[in-house]
Each structure stands twice: as C-alpha cells, then as structure tokens.
Amino acid sequence: MDSLVYSLNATLPIFAVIFLSYVLKRRGFFSEGFIAGADKVIFKLFLPILLFRDIAAGRITETFDLKFFLFCAISTTVYFFAIWAGAELFLRDKSMIGAFTQGAFRGSLAVLGVAFIQNIYGDAGLAPLMIVATVPLYNIYAVLVLTVRSNSRQPGRSLLRSTLVGILTNPIILGILCGLPFSLLEVDFPAVVTKTLDMFAAPATPLALVSIGAGFEGAKAIQKLGPTIAASLIKLVVLPGIFLPIAYAMGFRDQALVALLIMTGAPSTVTCYIMTKNMDGDAVLSSSIIVLTTALSALTMTAALYIMHSIGAI
Numbered sequence: 001m002d003s004l005v006y007s008l009n010a011t012l013p014i015f016a017v018i019f020l021s022y023v024l025k026r027r028g029f030f031s032e033g034f035i036a037g038a039d040k041v042i043f044k045l046f047l048p049i050l051l052f053r054d055i056a057a058g059r060i061t062e063t064f065d066l067k068f069f070l071f072c073a074i075s076t077t078v079y080f081f082a083i084w085a086g087a088e089l090f091l092r093d094k095s096m097i098g099a100f101t102q103g104a105f106r107g108s109l110a111v112l113g114v115a116f117i118q119n120i121y122g123d124a125g126l127a128p129l130m131i132v133a134t135v136p137l138y139n140i141y142a143v144l145v146l147t148v149r150s151n152s153r154q155p156g157r158s159l160l161r162s163t164l165v166g167i168l169t170n171p172i173i174l175g176i177l178c179g180l181p182f183s184l185l186e187v188d189f190p191a192v193v194t195k196t197l198d199m200f201a202a203p204a205t206p207l208a209l210v211s212i213g214a215g216f217e218g219a220k221a222i223q224k225l226g227p228t229i230a231a232s233l234i235k236l237v238v239l240p241g242i243f244l245p246i247a248y249a250m251g252f253r254d255q256a257l258v259a260l261l262i263m264t265g266a267p268s269t270v271t272c273y274i275m276t277k278n279m280d281g282d283a284v285l286s287s288s289i290i291v292l293t294t295a296l297s298a299l300t301m302t303a304a305l306y307i308m309h310s311i312g313a314i
Contacts, residue, residue, distance in 0.1 A: 007305035010120050014112070014209060015298040021213025030214040038211040039270075046204035047110055048175025051128050053197045055179030056187070068126065068256050072133035072263060075243050079264075080105045080141045083234060096227055098149035099282040102142045102275065103289030104231040105239075107266030109135060110172050111208040116262055116301070117255065118205055120314075126259040128176045134263060135173060140164075142272070146279040215270070217291060228288040231268075235293050236300040240265035244304070254314050261304050267293035 024030060083104045087097045107113075109131050117127045182189075189197070243264045247257060268290045276286040308314045 003306050003309040006309045007302045010116065010305050011298060011302040014115050014119060017206065017209040018213035018216070018294075021210040022216045025214040025216075030210075035211055035215050038207055039215075042111070042204060042208045042211060044171045046200060046207065047114065048171040049197060050114065050175075050201035050204040051131075051172060052175040052179040053201050055128050055176055056182035056189070065126070065129065065256065067250075068252065068259075069129055069133045071247065071250065071252070072130050072260070073137060075260075075264070076105075076134045076137045076141075079239055079243070080137075080145075084145055091227065094149065096224075096282045096285050098146040098279070099272070099276045099286040099289070100227055100231050101145045101149075102272045102281075103268045103286055103293070104234040106138050106142060106269055106272055107235065107263065108212075108269040109138075109262060109266060111212065111269075112266050112297075113259070113262035115205045115209060117258055120258060121255055126255045127262070128179075130259045130263055131172065132176055135170070139170075142275055143279070146275060146281050150280050212294065216294065217287070223288045224282075224285045225288075227285055228292050231285075231289045232292045232296060235268060235289070236265055236296055240300075240304055244308075248313055257308060257313050258305075261301065261308070265297070265301060265304060267297040 021030070025035075080101070084097070084101045087100050087104075088094075091097055091100060109127070113130070114127050181187075240261055244257070244260060247260045252260060268286075270290060273283060273286045273290055275281075277283040305314070
C-alpha cells in the first residue's frame with residue numbers, strides 16, 4: 001500500500017492538472033492564443049530560469065555523475081537506431097518511418113521530466129544532466145531520420161545545419177550551461193536575486209502542465225491506429241522495460257533511476273509533430289503518437305514508479 005500511495009502521489013497531481021486543463025479548454029477557458037503564448041514563455045523563459053537556478057545553486061563537481069551521463073547518451077543512441085531498424089523492417093508504408101521512429105524514441109524530458117522529479121524530490125535533481133546528455137542527440141537523430149525518410153526530395157544539409165544551430169541556441173540548454181560557471185565557482189546569489197529567480201521559476205512546471213492539457217486533442221489518437229499503438233508501446237513499455245532493469249543492475253537508484261524512467265518512458269513531445277510537419281514527414285501519425293502516449297503515460301509511469309518503490313529502488 002505504501003508503494004501505491006507513493007506512486008500515486010508522484011503522478012496523480014501531474015496528470016490531474018493536465019486533465020483539468022483539458023476540460024477547461026473544452027469549456028472555453030483557454031484560447032489557442034493563450035496556449036501558443038504559454039508554450040513560448042515556458043520554453044524561452046520559465047524553464048530555462050528554473051534549470052539555471054537549480055544548476056547554479058547546486059555544486060556540479062559534487063553532483064556530476066559521468067557514469068549516469070554516459071548511460072543516458074549511449075542508451076539514447078542504441079534505442080534510436082534499434083527503433084529505426086525495426087521500422088525499416090516492419091513498416092510497409094515507408095513514408096511513416098520518420099514520424100514513427102521519432103515518436104517512439106523521443107520523450108518530453110524538459111517539461112514532464114522536470115515536473116516529475118520536482119514533484120518527488122523538490123528540485124530538478126539530475127534532470128538537467130539527463131537533458132544535456134540526451135536532448136542534443138534527440139535533435140540530431142530526429143533530423144537524421146526525418147531527412148533520410150522525408151516525403152520530399154529536398155536536400156537535408158541546410159536542415160542539419162539549422163538543427164545544430166538550434167541546439168546551440170536552445171533556451172533550455174543555454175539555461176543549464178549558463179548555470180554551470182556559478183555552480184563551479186560556488187557563487188551565492190544575494191537574497192534579492194534568489195527571490196527573483198524563484199518567482200520566475202515557480203510558474204514553469206504548473207504552467208507547462210496546463211499548456212499540455214489545454215493543447216491535448218484526443219480525437220487525433222484514432223488515426224493510423226496500428227503504427228500509433230506500436231510506437232506508443234515501444235515508448236511507454238518496451239524502452240523502460242529494457243533499460244531500467246539494466247540501469248538498476250548497474251547500481252542506479254533514487255533520483256538517477258527516476259530520471260532514467262523519464263528518459264525512456266515519458267510520452268512523446270510536441271516537438272516531434274513540429275519537426276515532422278516542417279520536414280515533410282507523416283504529421284498525422286506523429287500527432288497520433290503524441291496524443292496516445294500522453295493519455296497512457298498516466299498508467300504506465302504510475303506502474304513503473306510503483307514497481308521501483310516496491311523493490312526499494314527509489
């Protein structure tokens with residue numbers, strides 16, 4: 001019972017906010033303009049400041065874990081190419097491969113990842129390190145598969161270049177990197193700076209969850225159901241089912257294991273749809289995977305946390 005209560009306390013508040021925001025959107029509380037504006041301010045301001053604050057306030061020399069960093073990067077690489085190879089073998093419609101692969105390997109790390117770890121531990125914990133290890137690879141690998149399997153014949157060189165520039169100018173990555181010098185030099189901010197950062201960081205998680213719920217479009221999940229279900233099972237069940245036991249056997253526990261659950265089992269991110277649409281991939285399939293993984297992740301992530309807590313891993 002304790003494990004069930006623990007897992008519900010970790011997941012239920014998050015998905016309750018998402019669900020209530022979805023209901024409020026259908027009742028007319030949120031406009032499309034509000035959702036677009038919220039997404040922009042979360043991505044470009046609130047989340048970067050939150051991650052900057054947590055990195056700057058910590059002591060990176062004490063918390064940096066090379067083993068954890070390498071596990072995140074290597075695992076991401078392994079399951080990306082495995083999913084792509086499987087898609088090439090089993091999908092008859094080759095135009096779906098780009099959207100399928102991206103949807104099955106790329107999760108919502110910065111938004112839901114930070115939300116989960118904050119809800120359990122009170123701060124971003126190892127989420128910034130996991131984000132730095134994986135998000136650049138996410139972008140590079142997504143562009144690679146979408147370029148190779150694009151429905152158009154446009155050359156991908158400019159897309160690759162623009163994506164690399166996008167990684168270097170990504171506000172979330174920049175927020176983390178800007179916090180590193182303050183952490184390394186062990187700088188203590190004056191109270192007025194700390195309180196200002198806290199006020200900007202505070203809305204990041206709740207507003208991000210509201211934006212996810214308000215932007216949820218449930219009807220899209222019924223389109224291209226076969227590939228959608230396959231990609232969703234890979235994202236929510238297969239990846240954590242394979243890589244979390246490996247991580248546990250390697251000695252990862254507590255925050256590290258929760259961060260790896262987010263990395264492998266978080267629902268697909270809206271970025272998948274944006275990139276797929278702009279690179280002439282199967283945007284309908286991409287949207288369907290995002291919707292279904294978001295809906296089912298409430299069950300799968302609660303179950304994963306329950307199991308991990310039951311065995312004493314977290």
